[in-house]
Amino acid sequence: xxxxxxxxxxxxxxxxxxxxxxxxxxxxxxxxxxxxxxxxxxxxxxxxxxxxxxxxxxxxxxxxxxxxxxxxxxxxxxxxxxxxxxxxxxxxxxxxxxxxxxxxxxxxxxxxxxxxxxxxxxxxxxxxxxxxxxxxxxxxxxxxxxxxxxxxxxxxxxxxxxxxxxxxxxxxxxxxxxxxxxxxxxxxxxxxxxxxxxxxxxxxxxxxxxxxxxxxxxxxxxxxxxxxxxxxxxxxxxxxxxxxxxxxxxxxxxxxxxxxxxxxxxxxxxxxxxxxxxxxxxxxxxxxxxxxxxxxxxxxxxxxxxxxxxxxxxxxxxxxxxxxxxxxxxxxxxxxxxxxxxxxxxxxxxxxxxxxxxxxxxxxxxxxxxxxxxxxxxxxxxxx
Amino acid sequence: xxxxxxxxxxxxxxxxxxxxxxxxxxxxxxxxxxxxxxxxxxxxxxxxxxxxxxxxxxxxxxxxxxxxxxxxxxxxxxxxxxxxxxxxxxxxxxxxxxxxxxxxxxxxxxxxxxxxxxxxxxxxxxxxxxxxxxxxxxxxxxxxxxxxxxxxxxxxxxxxxxxxxxxxxxxxxxxxxxxxxxxxxxxxxxxxxxxxxxxxxxxxxxxxxxxxxxxxxxxxxxxxxxxxxxxxxxxxxxxxxxxxxxxxxxxxxxxxxxxxxxxxxxxxxxxxxxxxxxxxxxxxxxxxxxxxxxxxxxxxxxxxxxxxxxxxxxxxxxxxxxxxxxxxxxxxxxxxxxxxxxxxxxxxxxxxxxxxxxxxxxxxxxxxxxxxxxxxxxxxxxxxxxxxxxxxxxxxxxxxxxxxxxxxxxxxxxxxxxxxxxxxxxxxxxxxxxxxxxxxxxxxxxxxxxxxxxxxxxxxxxxxxxxxxxxxxxxxxxxxxxxxxxxxxxxxxxxxxxxxxxxxxxxxxxxxxxxxxxxxxxxxxxxxxxxxxxxxxxxxxxxxxxxxxxxxxxxxxxxxxxxxxxxxxxxxxxxxxxxxxxxxxxxxx
Numbered sequence: 001x002x003x004x005x006x007x008x009x010x011x012x013x014x015x016x017x018x019x020x021x022x023x024x025x026x027x028x029x030x031x032x033x034x035x036x037x038x039x040x041x042x043x044x045x046x047x048x049x050x051x052x053x054x055x056x057x058x059x060x061x062x063x064x065x066x067x068x069x070x071x072x073x074x075x076x077x078x079x080x081x082x083x084x085x086x087x088x089x090x091x092x093x094x095x096x097x098x099x100x101x102x103x104x105x106x107x108x109x110x111x112x113x114x115x116x117x118x119x120x121x122x123x124x125x126x127x128x129x130x131x132x133x134x135x136x137x138x139x140x141x142x143x144x145x146x147x148x149x150x151x152x153x154x155x156x157x158x159x160x161x162x163x164x165x166x167x168x169x170x171x172x173x174x175x176x177x178x179x180x181x182x183x184x185x186x187x188x189x190x191x192x193x194x195x196x197x198x199x200x201x202x203x204x205x206x207x208x209x210x211x212x213x214x215x216x217x218x219x220x221x222x223x224x225x226x227x228x229x230x231x232x233x234x235x236x237x238x239x240x241x242x243x244x245x246x247x248x249x250x251x252x253x254x255x256x257x258x259x260x261x262x263x264x265x266x267x268x269x270x271x272x273x274x275x276x277x278x279x280x281x282x283x284x285x286x287x288x289x290x291x292x293x294x295x296x297x298x299x300x301x302x303x304x305x306x307x308x309x310x311x312x313x314x315x316x317x318x319x320x321x322x323x324x325x326x327x328x329x330x331x332x333x334x335x336x337x338x339x340x341x342x343x344x345x346x347x348x349x350x351x352x353x354x355x356x357x358x359x360x361x362x363x364x365x366x367x368x369x370x371x372x373x374x375x376x377x378x379x380x381x382x383x384x
Numbered sequence: 385x386x387x388x389x390x391x392x393x394x395x396x397x398x399x400x401x402x403x404x405x406x407x408x409x410x411x412x413x414x415x416x417x418x419x420x421x422x423x424x425x426x427x428x429x430x431x432x433x434x435x436x437x438x439x440x441x442x443x444x445x446x447x448x449x450x451x452x453x454x455x456x457x458x459x460x461x462x463x464x465x466x467x468x469x470x471x472x473x474x475x476x477x478x479x480x481x482x483x484x485x486x487x488x489x490x491x492x493x494x495x496x497x498x499x500x501x502x503x504x505x506x507x508x509x510x511x512x513x514x515x516x517x518x519x520x521x522x523x524x525x526x527x528x529x530x531x532x533x534x535x536x537x538x539x540x541x542x543x544x545x546x547x548x549x550x551x552x553x554x555x556x557x558x559x560x561x562x563x564x565x566x567x568x569x570x571x572x573x574x575x576x577x578x579x580x581x582x583x584x585x586x587x588x589x590x591x592x593x594x595x596x597x598x599x600x601x602x603x604x605x606x607x608x609x610x611x612x613x614x615x616x617x618x619x620x621x622x623x624x625x626x627x628x629x630x631x632x633x634x635x636x637x638x639x640x641x642x643x644x645x646x647x648x649x650x651x652x653x654x655x656x657x658x659x660x661x662x663x664x665x666x667x668x669x670x671x672x673x674x675x676x677x678x679x680x681x682x683x684x685x686x687x688x689x690x691x692x693x694x695x696x697x698x699x700x701x702x703x704x705x706x707x708x709x710x711x712x713x714x715x716x717x718x719x720x721x722x723x724x725x726x727x728x729x730x731x732x733x734x735x736x737x738x739x740x741x742x743x744x745x746x747x748x749x750x751x752x753x754x755x756x757x758x759x760x761x762x763x764x765x766x767x768x769x770x771x772x773x774x775x776x777x778x779x780x781x782x783x784x785x786x787x788x789x790x791x792x793x794x795x796x797x798x799x800x801x802x803x804x805x806x807x808x809x810x811x812x813x814x815x816x817x818x819x820x821x822x823x824x825x826x827x828x829x830x831x832x833x834x835x836x837x838x839x840x841x842x843x844x845x846x847x848x849x850x851x852x853x854x855x856x857x858x859x860x861x862x863x864x865x866x867x868x869x870x871x872x873x874x875x876x877x878x879x880x881x882x883x884x885x886x887x888x889x890x891x892x893x894x895x896x897x898x899x900x901x902x903x904x905x906x907x908x909x910x911x912x913x914x915x916x917x918x919x920x921x922x923x924x925x926x927x928x929x930x931x932x933x934x935x936x937x938x939x940x941x942x943x944x945x946x947x948x949x950x951x952x953x954x955x956x957x958x959x960x961x962x963x964x965x966x967x968x969x970x971x972x973x
Contacts, residue, residue: 105935107549107550107928109549219665219675225699295890296889298885302881311699314699315698318868319871322466322470327466330462331459331463335459337455345448345449
């Protein structure tokens, strides 16, 4: 009946973890304010907006993906370099030594293959706002490090994966979302516009976690003593973080798409609302990004469900028994399948599909939180 | 003369229109998305008889739109089962719910709301969905086989109309260019085909392959589920420490057969529960939560095979002869001895008590059917019921209960009855419930009922003579012996489904055409065009790479300078299509 010393909980570490999580929340709050300020002050500068609008015209370097093979003009060893301007900034350059002097080759892209016109980003090209944005990213990085410390110490305090109950799950999931965001930023993708909605989600998630979901660091019930905890739950967690990003993007796409349609018909009034929309990435980019995120998550989500079924088979004797959590995972899966199909179906692509992505994400939320809190099933590990 | 011109123009326009259709269809076939159903003309539907209607229904059913609606319905239909208790998961919860919502019971019963996932409407939705799926997969598989056997489609005449396009003039001759292009594309693992002055190439067949694999795997998974449902079954049994179970339907407390898995299908094996180990949290807010459960078993195969020892614990079922033995619950079984007034032992055995809460406060029932003679000299039966607590504490309000799930201070709190246990009525009776309708409570005197509080080794006199003693304490474990054929195939098909999904979502199918024509002036016009799904923005990069490689054998003339596309003036893309963006980013060094 006695527990081995190694199995007991280190309450010191658990306390450090709590402090770190609270500190990260404070820093996230500052980051949130900085992102808000970036959007606010970025919109103020008319000059910046005009210059942004100018640089966003089709045919300009930023806006057009042009690949070009270009010969070195007079050097002895001629090289050809091809630069492809990416949608959303960044350039890839390929260089190659060629046998003979060569002329220039244009690569022309049109229709779906042509890059869309992007907004100028949250700062709207304003230097001061841009500085605020960079401060916000630094704060986000600091907060993520604090949160990482919080999650790791939490896991160490009980000597197990730090996602044994809903509180830990939420902390780890929001951390994954932030780390993916930072990863994209540091790898050169211009996704700073995601910062504000991301901070909103992270703060809400952590806020709910520390107030409603909090559970002290403990050992796990025997049903969770399995390596599938690493696999199944971390899968669900990564999916959650990524799907949130997918849902934000889908939501922004709906806004921007309405705005672009209005602009095409000349119905834009140029108020604060259109000012914000103007700075968002183009509807096509948002749509593509949302699709990509959701498409990457879908196989992972499928895997998470299958892993759960394998675990259930060894834990409960059935790989599937329509437990509420299983049911909602299935519903989420089917709605995401709807989204993927809708996107490829005439009459459904575009806004309707984006709305489906939002519905699917709410199904995920019901699955992770609603079911654990309001419906009791065999997945009753929330620690509530 | 003008007439001739007009005729020629009209002809050219026709040819061009036909070609545009070709190019469009080339793009269409490239997409892995199902072809959107074209609206059927009404005339085809009206007055075409039964066969026509069937065809129409089939076409509707296999259309993407209907599949989408069915998917939607499937997700909606799954919702009520998560909100209303289901018989399969917990019959007691269903009863409690029905008590609370009496008005709804008959309607919900008719709709199968208490077994949503086997109800007619849920089945109808997923069967229709899978019929629709099969109706979609089969033609697409044939189509895909056709694509694999055919060569990549020939180059459209006007490559400039394709989404990604590059051209330059070179002094190299056409054959050299085409050979180089062929090599470059082969190196990039494109499937190539040379026809006339052009090379067609295609890549990314794995997309459609993955797509088909995914959907076929889903069908396989459904079949595996059906096999499990039809040929699987399970039974549950409580075994006390030291007790033995042999896989026979009479030994089960509860047996759930299926159409193809009956009492006769049970395999011959058995096991003894040698011991049960449990450990719990001893401190903190989760005090009392289980840390570990292990049931130590010795099992044998056949009727009298060699004994092998094994362990069944949570998450780790013991596999015996293809069946799985799961540890699903545990509890305590006080060993009770009852004697009559003459001192004869009339009951002696471990009696499993059913846990009621997390600290294993359990309900106990002891039925003594034979051997007791009452005060009046008549034979009577005895029944005892009460509470067993592994760590006993008597709460002034709640009465006896357990404060910890381990046996730190076991106590049994019982009252007794005598009379007819009602076991001869022929109605099946639970061993865990006492029917006291034909029984009288044992009393010490007129007002005070007989009560006993027993700890291991302690006994108590019965009012009419005899004793009841708790001689010891054992643990019991509840096992589910499950036979789940189809699990392996479900696993394999789900793995294949994921692999297929990855292929269908991440592989991009694209085509690249290269055309080289040497004109009368000896200058070769090289044209490259690419076509890909809209999700792939890499086609421009890929085309650029091919163009770059071709510079080795077909360097672009420096005079061309990229402004002259070497095409007729009316093919100038920017003149024809304002959306088209032709840009040169010249950075001369």
